[in-house]
Amino acid sequence: MQFFQFTEEQDMLRKAVREFVDAEVAPKAKEWDENDHCPVELWPMMGELGLCGVFVPEEYGGAGLGMTERAIVLEEISRHSAGLGIALMTHHLGVAAILYYGNEDQKKRYLPDLCSGKKVGGLSVTEPGGGSDFMGQKCTGELKDGMWVLNGRKCFITNSHIADVDVWTVITGQDEKGRPVMTAFIIDGDAEGHAPGRKEHKLGLRGSVTGDVVCNNVKVAPSQMLQKEGAGAKIAMTTIQEVGRAGMSAINVGILRGCIEEGVKFANERIIYGKPLSKVQAIQLLIGECRVEYEAAKLLTYRAAGMRDAGIPCATEFACAKYFSTEAAVRSSKRIMDAMGGYGIVNEYPVGRFLRDGLASIAAGGTSQIQLLIAAGATLSGK
Ligand SMILES: Cc1cc2nc3c(=O)[nH]c(=O)nc-3n(C[C@H](O)[C@H](O)[C@H](O)COP(=O)(O)OP(=O)(O)OC[C@H]3O[C@@H](n4cnc5c(N)ncnc54)[C@H](O)[C@@H]3O)c2cc1C
Structure with a gap:
């Protein structure tokens, strides 16, 4: 090794x-x-x-x-x-x-x-019925006169109001066992009947647009289908698992580094008891904990990314990385806020934003509970 x-x-x-x-x-x-x-x-x-x-x-x-x-x-x-x-x-x-x-x-x-x-691109999977209930999606696609007609509402979609190319999953029927058949389509953002809906007023990750996207009798040619009918579940799931969670992990490694850099800067500049705050051991412990969590999140994230680049299955590794880095970003930003005393809640400093961004990252790409269930499932099955 x-x-x-x-x-x-x-x-x-x-x-x-x-x-x-x-x-x-x-x-x-x-x-x-x-x-x-x-x-x-x-x-x-x-x-x-x-x-x-x-x-x-x-x-x-x-x-x-x-x-x-x-x-x-x-x-x-x-x-x-x-x-x-x-x-x-x-x-x-x-x-x-x-x-x-x-x-x-x-x-x-x-x-x-x-x-x-x-x-600008986007991926619209989540529906009001619950993002975790992946197979419970209700948006539909029906083949009529040689065109697929798509209907339904997606929610919590990043780039909802700015995407020019939107990949959608819809249910196009049932298999012989009565299970939903999920199919993925590429939709041009300006297709008739495809429109953004409500825009969420979010706590964090506010440099991004998150909202509903609606398809109202959107007609798409069969050539817009990705792979074949029924391939949508695999396409959406692998994309979320290996690209979405990879991305959320890396984003939160960035937040963790931001916490350390801001914390160190503040602790060196702030004078208390006639010396820099960084000389106070209790503050050093907070910075030390942030460093350990940053190193761990970085290793988990880049190891999983390296596995992906080497073509090694890595869904469990990304679930672990996503869980750890997002939760650690929340803990570390709170720690640095604590270290800053009253200044921690002043918006001139970015640490409050880091906390809000960490919190908003937890559901994106699948909640912490879902990541733990993936990790547990792999562990219990001996993987
Ligand atoms: C900032 C942001 C950006 C997003 N961007 C996109 C996007 O671009 N495209 C997209 O398709 N989606 C996107 N999402 C949606 C995201 O994937 C969902 O929010 C996520 O899958 C959770 O779904 P939900 O919000 O409906 O929560 P639910 O699925 O309703 O979950 C509610 C609670 O129940 C728990 N829970 C649910 N099922 C189980 C279970 N089996 N065991 C234990 N606990 C369970 C959850 O952990 C959670 O605590 C985004 C979300 C956010 C917050």
């Missing part, structure tokens, strides 16, 4: 993303949070830098890198704006569904514009 180390190329990528983030994200993250603004205007620039299609092969307009590099991108962005982090990460979900499950024509038609940042 080798010890964990990024390659020189990965370090260079991190440096390049950090420069972009320092110039374009850090100065505006607070404003995006306050105004609940998703900076969709950054998409072309992120496209040019290769961030919109970081794991997409170059032949489709991507950067030709992998999930490890994607995690680096999301960590760096989320160090300052986890809101933009989840917006980009969900764009990647739409991209991934098309890249991994689309046919050649679909890939050529959609991926170049998604990678260049000309278009």
Whole structure:
């Protein structure tokens, strides 16, 4: 076993993303949070830098890198704006569904514009009946006169109001045992009858748009179907498991690093008892706990990403990484708030936003309980 180390190329990528983030994200993250603004205007620039299609092969307009590099991108962005982090990460979900499950024509038609940042992507799976009840989805697709007609409402959808390319799951029938047959379609955002609905006023991750998306008799050609009828459950589940949870883990590694950096800065600058706060051992313990949790979240996240890049099954590893990093982000931001005393609740400092972003990350991509059930299921079955 080798010890964990990024390659020189990965370090260079991190440096390049950090420069972009320092110039374009850090100065505006607070404003995006306050105004609940998703900076969709950054998409072309992120496209040019290769961030919109970081794991997409170059032949489709991507950067030709992998999930490890994607995690680096999301960590760096989320160090300052986890809101933009989840917006980009969900764009990647739409991209991934098309890249991994689309046919050649679909890939050529959609991926170049998604990678260049000309278009924004999304993945609409969750319904009002409960995101955890994945197979209980009620949105429907019916084949009429050679076209699929889609109906229903999705909720809690990131990029709901900005996605130009929206991958949907619908129920298109029942199998011989009466089980729902789930099918996935690519919908053009401007298709007639496809529209955003209610927009959520969220506690955290406010640099992203989250809301309902409605299909009202949306007609899509059979060529918009991903793979075949009945493949939707696998497409949505693997995309959420291996791309969604990977993304949420990396976003929260970014929040954890932000907590440490802000905590150290504050503790060195704040003078108490005539010396810096950082000299107080109780404060050092808080910083030490944050460091341990950051290191653990980073190892879990990048190990799972590395497994994904090596083609090794990693759904359980991503469930563990997602559970740990999101819960740790909440604990660490609370710790740093404690260390800051009264200043911890002042919005001039980002730590309150980190706490809200960590909390808002817990349900996205599946709740903590669901991640624990996945970890338990694998463990109990000896995997
Ligand atoms: C910020 C954000 C962004 C999101 N973006 C997207 C997106 O882009 N696309 C998309 O499709 N969805 C998205 N979601 C939805 C997300 O996937 C769901 O919120 C999540 O799956 C949980 O579903 P729910 O909110 O309906 O909660 P429920 O499923 O209703 O769960 C309620 C509670 O019951 C618990 N629970 C449910 N079932 C079990 C069980 N079997 N055992 C133990 N406990 C259980 C849950 O853990 C939770 O505590 C997003 C959510 C958030 C918060």
